[in-house]
Amino acid sequence: MDNYITLADIDNLQELIEEALQLKKENTAAEIGKGKTLGMLFFNPSLRTRLSTEKAAKLLGMEVMVMNADKDGWALEFEDGAVMDSTKAEHIKEAAAVLSEYCDIIAVRAFPELKDKEKDEAELVIRGFKKYASVPVVNLESATGHPLQALTDAITISELKKTKKPKVVLTWAPHPKALPQSVPNSFAEIMQKSDVDFVIANPEGYDLNPEITQNVPVTHNQEEALKNADFVYVKNWSSYTAYGQQPKVKGSWTFNEHKLKITNNAKVMHCLPVRRNVVIADEVLDSYNSVVIQQAGNRTFAAQAVLRRLLEE
Numbered sequence: 001m002d003n004y005i006t007l008a009d010i011d012n013l014q015e016l017i018e019e020a021l022q023l024k025k026e027n028t029a030a031e032i033g034k035g036k037t038l039g040m041l042f043f044n045p046s047l048r049t050r051l052s053t054e055k056a057a058k059l060l061g062m063e064v065m066v067m068n069a070d071k072d073g074w075a076l077e078f079e080d081g082a083v084m085d086s087t088k089a090e091h092i093k094e095a096a097a098v099l100s101e102y103c104d105i106i107a108v109r110a111f112p113e114l115k116d117k118e119k120d121e122a123e124l125v126i127r128g129f130k131k132y133a134s135v136p137v138v139n140l141e142s143a144t145g146h147p148l149q150a151l152t153d154a155i156t157i158s159e160l161k162k163t164k165k166p167k168v169v170l171t172w173a174p175h176p177k178a179l180p181q182s183v184p185n186s187f188a189e190i191m192q193k194s195d196v197d198f199v200i201a202n203p204e205g206y207d208l209n210p211e212i213t214q215n216v217p218v219t220h221n222q223e224e225a226l227k228n229a230d231f232v233y234v235k236n237w238s239s240y241t242a243y244g245q246q247p248k249v250k251g252s253w254t255f256n257e258h259k260l261k262i263t264n265n266a267k268v269m270h271c272l273p274v275r276r277n278v279v280i281a282d283e284v285l286d287s288y289n290s291v292v293i294q295q296a297g298n299r300t301f302a303a304q305a306v307l308r309r310l311l312e313e
């Protein structure tokens with residue numbers, strides 16, 4: 001593996017899932033990362049990604065450096081040929097090259113601004129690092145994807161499934177803020193690479209990028225979709241068509257006990273952080289059906305499997 005920027009960087013998903021589960025079982029420190037450094041740059045907040053990736057790197061024997069790039073770093077310019085006479089002090093060309101002098105792997109989190117679809121889809125930050133770094137680059141959630149989260153999600157489903165081909169529903173839920181499509185995009189992508197019966201339920205106006213969802217059935221009827229579900233992945237996202245906006249929604253989409261009862265006693269997933277009683281009701285999050293903590297725990301092993309692949313190159 002040369003980089004981990006999108007799920008297309010995984011050549012054999014099943015193998016990577018099995019490796020991660022093996023790492024979970026072994027839980028022993030390795031030597032492969034000895035003398036190597038992971039540098040993580042965060043342009044947005046994080047709890048899980050930051051700590052699970054740091055833990056994963058340390059389990060592999062790596063040193064870790066973390067920077068809150070939005071607060072502590074120089075404002076970066078990404079445009080080629082820019083005349084830098086305004087607020088941006090450093091160009092990505094130098095920043096990525098210099099980081100490559102200090103780090104053996106660079107990992108970056110950079111959310112979308114959700115104002116300009118074309119700009120967000122250009123993935124200037126993560127692609128800028130890829131272009132100008134001379135070491136592997138890892139996506140810690142970018143404008144359009146969160147592949148470490150998706151790998152974790154696939155690992156968790158693989159661990160918990162009771163049938164060969166479980167029914168998995170990705171359902172939209174309300175949220176007070178406009179959120180990225182990154183998590184649902186990557187989840188939809190990884191489910192299409194998995195042996196599952198996959199359906200997406202979202203209100204009108206919230207269909208994800210059709211280039212990502214492709215032939216996945218999309219329904220605007222949440223209750224219909226939830227019937228017989230073995231796994232329900234609850235997540236809010238802002239509109240893709242009315243880009244970054246939050247069009248008015250009919251009915252209640254909060255995932256509560258009533259919705260859970262429609263399913264086949266489904267395991268309930270969420271990437272976290274979750275707004276309780278807006279996205280998912282307490283009665284569900286605090287029930288046996290919720291696997292969000294196990295899911296977050298698996299972030300370590302997903303990151304460990306990916307970092308190990310990158311170190312092996």
Ligand SMILES: NCCC[C@H](NC(=O)CCC(=O)O)C(=O)O
Nearest residue numbers: 141177179180182183271272273
């Ligand atoms: N990395 C996991 C989710 C990150 C982000 N959620 C958030 O920003 C939630 C913030 C809040 O609830 O205020 C998202 O949906 O992509």
Ligand SMILES: NC(=O)OP(=O)(O)O
Nearest residue numbers: 046047048049271272
């Ligand atoms: N799920 C996830 O990426 O969590 P953080 O935003 O806390 O890293």
